Amino acid sequence: MLDQRIKFRHLTCFLEVARQRSVVKAADTLSITQPAVSKTIRELEEHLDARLFDRSKRGVTLTDFGKVFLRYAGASVTALRQGVDSISQVRMQGGLSINLGVLPTVAASVMPNAIRHFKTLSPDTTVKVVAGPNVMLMGQLRVGELDLVVGRLAEPDQMSGLSFIHLYSEHISLVARPGHPLLADKNPDITRIREFTVLVPPKHAIIHPTVDKMLIAHGIGALPDRIETVSTSFGRAFTRETDAIWIISNGAVASDIAEGHLVELPIDTSDTFGPVGLTTRIDSPISPPVEMLINAVREEASRHHSEQAATKT
Amino acid sequence: MLDQRIKFRHLTCFLEVARQRSVVKAADTLSITQPAVSKTIRELEEHLDARLFDRSKRGVTLTDFGKVFLRYAGASVTALRQGVDSISQVRMQGGLSINLGVLPTVAASVMPNAIRHFKTLSPDTTVKVVAGPNVMLMGQLRVGELDLVVGRLAEPDQMSGLSFIHLYSEHISLVARPGHPLLADKNPDITRIREFTVLVPPKHAIIHPTVDKMLIAHGIGALPDRIETVSTSFGRAFTRETDAIWIISNGAVASDIAEGHLVELPIDTSDTFGPVGLTTRIDSPISPPVEMLINAVREEASRHHSEQAATKT
DNA sequence: ATTTTGCATAACTATATAATTATGAATCAG
DNA sequence: CTGATTCATAATTATATAGTTATGCAAAAT
Numbered sequence: 001m002l003d004q005r006i007k008f009r010h011l012t013c014f015l016e017v018a019r020q021r022s023v024v025k026a027a028d029t030l031s032i033t034q035p036a037v038s039k040t041i042r043e044l045e046e047h048l049d050a051r052l053f054d055r056s057k058r059g060v061t062l063t064d065f066g067k068v069f070l071r072y073a074g075a076s077v078t079a080l081r082q083g084v085d086s087i088s089q090v091r092m093q094g095g096l097s098i099n100l101g102v103l104p105t106v107a108a109s110v111m112p113n114a115i116r117h118f119k120t121l122s123p124d125t126t127v128k129v130v131a132g133p134n135v136m137l138m139g140q141l142r143v144g145e146l147d148l149v150v151g152r153l154a155e156p157d158q159m160s161g162l163s164f165i166h167l168y169s170e171h172i173s174l175v176a177r178p179g180h181p182l183l184a185d186k187n188p189d190i191t192r193i194r195e196f197t198v199l200v201p202p203k204h205a206i207i208h209p210t211v212d213k214m215l216i217a218h219g220i221g222a223l224p225d226r227i228e229t230v231s232t233s234f235g236r237a238f239t240r241e242t243d244a245i246w247i248i249s250n251g252a253v254a255s256d257i258a259e260g261h262l263v264e265l266p267i268d269t270s271d272t273f274g275p276v277g278l279t280t281r282i283d284s285p286i287s288p289p290v291e292m293l294i295n296a297v298r299e300e301a302s303r304h305h306s307e308q309a310a311t312k313t
Numbered sequence: 314m315l316d317q318r319i320k321f322r323h324l325t326c327f328l329e330v331a332r333q334r335s336v337v338k339a340a341d342t343l344s345i346t347q348p349a350v351s352k353t354i355r356e357l358e359e360h361l362d363a364r365l366f367d368r369s370k371r372g373v374t375l376t377d378f379g380k381v382f383l384r385y386a387g388a389s390v391t392a393l394r395q396g397v398d399s400i401s402q403v404r405m406q407g408g409l410s411i412n413l414g415v416l417p418t419v420a421a422s423v424m425p426n427a428i429r430h431f432k433t434l435s436p437d438t439t440v441k442v443v444a445g446p447n448v449m450l451m452g453q454l455r456v457g458e459l460d461l462v463v464g465r466l467a468e469p470d471q472m473s474g475l476s477f478i479h480l481y482s483e484h485i486s487l488v489a490r491p492g493h494p495l496l497a498d499k500n501p502d503i504t505r506i507r508e509f510t511v512l513v514p515p516k517h518a519i520i521h522p523t524v525d526k527m528l529i530a531h532g533i534g535a536l537p538d539r540i541e542t543v544s545t546s547f548g549r550a551f552t553r554e555t556d557a558i559w560i561i562s563n564g565a566v567a568s569d570i571a572e573g574h575l576v577e578l579p580i581d582t583s584d585t586f587g588p589v590g591l592t593t594r595i596d597s598p599i600s601p602p603v604e605m606l607i608n609a610v611r612e613e614a615s616r617h618h619s620e621q622a623a624t625k626t
Numbered sequence: 627a628t629t630t631t632g633c634a635t636a637a638c639t640a641t642a643t644a645a646t647t648a649t650g651a652a653t654c655a656g
Numbered sequence: 657c658t659g660a661t662t663c664a665t666a667a668t669t670a671t672a673t674a675g676t677t678a679t680g681c682a683a684a685a686t
Contacts, residue, residue, distance in 0.1 A: 006393065007320045009644085023663060036645055038664060043643095050400050057653040057662055064437045065400050068409055071601025072396025076389045080319065083385025087363050087378050096381055124377045156588045159479035160615075165595050166472035213584070271526070275469045282478055282611075288384030298595075302473075322674085337632060349675055351634060356673095370632055370683040 008080065010044040011073045013037060014052065018070050022059045082287065090124075096289050097126035101137035103151025103206070104232050105170065105251035105276055111150060114300035118293050125289050133230065134206045138162070141281060147290045149279045150297060152206045152249065165278040165294070167301040172207055172214065172272035173250045174265040175257065177240050183263060190267050191220050197244040199235050202228040210272050211247055217271060236262070251276065276301075321393065323357040324386045326350060327365065331383050335372045395600070403437075409602050410439035414450035416464025416519070417545050418483065418564035418589055424463060427613035431606050438602050446543065447519045451475070454594060460603045462592045463610060465519045465562065478591040478607070480614040485520055485527065485585035486563045487578040488570065490553050496576060503580050504533050510557040512548050515541040523585050524560055530584060549575070564589065589614075 017026040017037065027037040045052050052066035062070060090096055102111055115127055130137065130146060138158045140146045153164055174193070182188045182196075200223065201208050215221070227244070229235055232252050239246040240261060246253070256262040278294055280286060286294070330339040330350065340350040358365050365379035375383060403409055415424055428440055443450065443459060451471045453459045466477055487506070495501045495509070513536065514521050528534070540557070542548055545565050552559040553574060559566070569575040591607055593599060599607070 004320070004322045004325065005642090007317070007643095009317045011393075012317065024661085032644085033646065034663075035647085035665080039644080042664090048397060048400055050404065055663060057651090059662075064408065065403055067435065067437065068399045068403050068602070069396045071605075072392050072399060075601065076392035076396065079385050079389035079392055080324075083382045083389065084361060086381045086385060087361055090378055090381050091363065095377065122380070124380065153588075156479060156482035156586070159588065163476055163478045165476040166469060169469035273469070275466075275472065288388065289381075292384075318672090320673095335632080336634095345674085346676065347633075348635080348677085352674080355634090368633060370681095372632070 006047050010040055011077050013040045014044055014073055017041060018062055095124050095126050097128060098290055098293055099128045099146045101130050101141060101146045101149035103134055105152055105249040106150050107131060109251045109254050110301050110304050114297040117300060118296035122292055133204050135204050153275045154206055161282055162279050163282045166275050167277040168305045169273050169275050170250045171269045172211060173248060173253060174267055175246045175253050175262040176265060178260060178263050180243060190218050193245045194224060197225045197227060198223045199227045199229055199244055199246040202230060205230060207249055214269060214272050319360050323353055324390050326353045327357055327386055330354060331375055408437045408439050410441060411603055411606055412441045412459045414443050414454060414459045414462035416447055418465055418562040419463050420444060422564045422567050423614050423617050427610040430613060431609035435605055446517050448517050466588045466590060467519055474595055475592050476595045479588050480590040481618045482586050482588050483563045484582045485524060486561060486566060487580055488559050488566050488575040489578060491573060491576050493556060503531050506558045507537060510538045510540060511536045512540050512542055512557055512559040515543060518543060520562055527582060527585050
C-alpha cells in the first residue's frame with residue numbers, strides 16, 4: 001500500500017540529495033536549511049520503512065534500497081511535471097497534438113480506422129498525419145518533429161535510436177487492371193512484364209531493395225519502361241487506366257484488390273515478406289496520448305489482419 | 314515549475330473521482346467524507362491553476378485539462394507504487410533481478426562487456442542470463458519470464474506483442490580453420506563446400522531461412538554432409554579441429570576471426586544482412602533497472618560497432 | 627410537488643507540517 | 657592538535673493539513 005504521507009517534496013528532496021551526494025549542498029540548491037533536508041529524508045525513510053542513504057562524515061551515499069528507489073522516484077516526479085506541462089500546453093494551443101508519420105502501406109488500410117477509433121477515445125487530441133519519403137519521416141522522428149511513424153521496418157542504418165513495434169507482415173504485390181492481357185493466361189510468364197510500363201517504388205523507398213532482389217530472383221533484369229513513384233493515388237489511377245503493372249506493397253492496394261479494381265498477378269512474392277509496425281524514438285518515454293494511439297493502431301491492425309486471414313480461407 | 318504542495322493524496326483522490334465520475338462514490342471507496350473529497354479536488358485544481366472536472370448535479374466529468382492530466386497522474390502514482398514495491402522486493406530477495414535472454418550472435422561479442430558495464434553501474438542487480446532456442450526465449454519473454462532478449466530480429470510471426478530496438482546489423486559468415494584446403498585458392502569455388510562437412514543452424518534458428526536462401530542463391534543445393542547445431546562451443550571446437558565449414562552469424566565468431574582462430578571464406582553474404590537488437594514486451598512498461606541495462610547494451614553495441622568499422626578500413 | 631441525489635460551502639479542530647535556530651559528535655585536512 | 661566540514665538531534669513555532677459536522681442549493685427522479 002502506498003503511503004499517502006509521501007509528498008513530492010520528499011521525492012524532489014531525495015532526488016537532489018542523491019544527485020549531489022550531500023545534504024548540505026542539496027539544502028543549498030533547494031534553498032532550505034540543512035536540518036530541514038535531514039528531516040525530510042528521515043521522514044521519507046520512515047514512510048518507506050527503509051534506509052535510503054548511508055551517512056558518513058564526508059557526504060551521503062545511496063544504499064541498495066536508495067539506488068533502486070531513485071529511478072522510480074525520478075519517473076514519478078517526471079510524470080507529474082509532464083502532466084503540469086501538458087495542461088499548460090492544452091491551455092495555450094487549445095489541445096494536445098500528436099504528429100504522426102504514415103507510410104504508403106498503411107495510409108489507406110489500417111490507419112484511417114485506427115485514427116478514427118483513437119479520436120472517439122480522445123477527441124480533443126489533434127492528430128497531424130504526415131506522409132512522405134521514409135528517410136524524411138525517420139529523420140523527423142529522430143529529431144522529435146514526429147512522435148510516431150507507421151509502416152514497413154526501415155533499413156537498419158536508419159533505425160539507430162529508434163524502436164520498432166511489430167504489427168503484422170505483408171508482402172509486395174504486382175497488380176494490374178482487371179482484364180489485363182497478362183491475365184488472359186492462367187499461368188503467365190512473369191518476365192513478360194518487361195513488355196509493359198511498370199510502376200516501381202523509387203530509390204529511397206523502403207521496399208526498393210526488396211523489389212530489386214525479387215525481380216532478379218525471377219530472372220527479370222532492368223525494366224525498360226519504368227515509372228518511379230511513391231504516389232499511390234497516381235499509381236492507382238494510372239494502373240487502372242493503362243496496361244501498366246504496379247509493384248507496390250500489398251497493404252497499399254489491398255482494398256482495391258478486394259473491390260476488384262485491381263488484380264494481383266500470380267507471382268510468388270514470398271521472399272518479399274517484411275514487417276510492418278510502429279517506429280518510435282527509444283529515448284524520451286512514450287507520452288500517454290501517444291501510447292493510446294499506439295494501442296488503437298495495434299488493435300486495428302490485429303482486427304485488420306484477422307480479417308485478411310479470414311478472406312484467404 | 315512543479316508545485317510542491319501537490320501530494321499523492323491529491324492524485325489518488327483525483328484518479329478515484331475520475332474513475333468513478335462521482336465525488337460521493339469516490340469518498341466512499343476512499344473512506345473519507347464527501348466534503349473532504351470536494352476540498353481535495355479543489356486544492357489540486359488551485360495548485361494546477363486549471364479546472365479538472367465539470368460539476369453537474371448527476372456527477373462530475375473530466376474537462377479537457379482533466380483528461381490530459383489523468384494519464385500523467387496515473388503514471389506518476391504508478392511509478393511511486395512500483396518504487397515502493399521494488400524496495401520490498403530488494404528486501405526480500407536481497408536485490409533486484411533481471412532475466413535476460415541471449416542469442417548466440419551476441420552471447421560472445423557484445424553482451425559480456427555490456428553486462429560487465431551494467432554491473433559497475435548497478436552491482437546489486439542480479440542478472441540472470443538465459444540461452445536457448447529463440448522460439449523458447451521469445452515465448453518466455455512474452456509470458457514475462459524474461460525481461461529482455463538480445464539477438465537477431467525474430468521472424469515476424471513471433472514478434473506480436475513485442476517491440477524491437479535496433480542495435481546494429483550483421484551478416485552470416487562461412488568460416489573454417491586456418492589452412493583449410495578451400496583457402497588455398499584465392500577465389501575458391503564456393504559450391505565445393507559440398508565436399509566438406511558443413512555445420513548449419515538447425516531448423517528453429519532465426520537465421521535458418523536466411524542461410525537456406527543464401528545457399529540456393531549461390532547454387533548450392535542440399536548439403537550432403539551436414540551437422541545441425543546451435544552450440545557455438547561445439548561449432549568452434551569442431552571447426553578448428555576438422556575441415557568442416559561452419560555457417561554461423563558473424564557476431565558469434567567475430568573474436569575468433571579477429572584472433573586468427575577461424576578464417577572467413579570469401580563469399581558474398583550481403584543478402585544475409587539482418588538486424589540485431591533488443592526485444593522487449595510492448596505492454597508492461599520497461600522498469601528502470603531494465604532500462605539501465607538496455608542503455609548499457611546500446612552503448613556497448615555502438616562501441617563494438619565502431620570498432621568493427623575501424624577494423625574494416 | 628416532493629423527495630432524492632450530488633456537489634459546494636462554511637465553521638471548526640486536532641494534528642501534522644515545514645521550517646527555523648542552536649547544539650553536538652564524528653571525521654578530515656592541515 | 658586545531659579548525660573546518662558534515663550530518664544528526666532537539667526544541668520551538670507559525671502555518672498548513674486533513675479531516676470533521678452542518679447546511680445549502682440546484683437538478684433529477686418519482
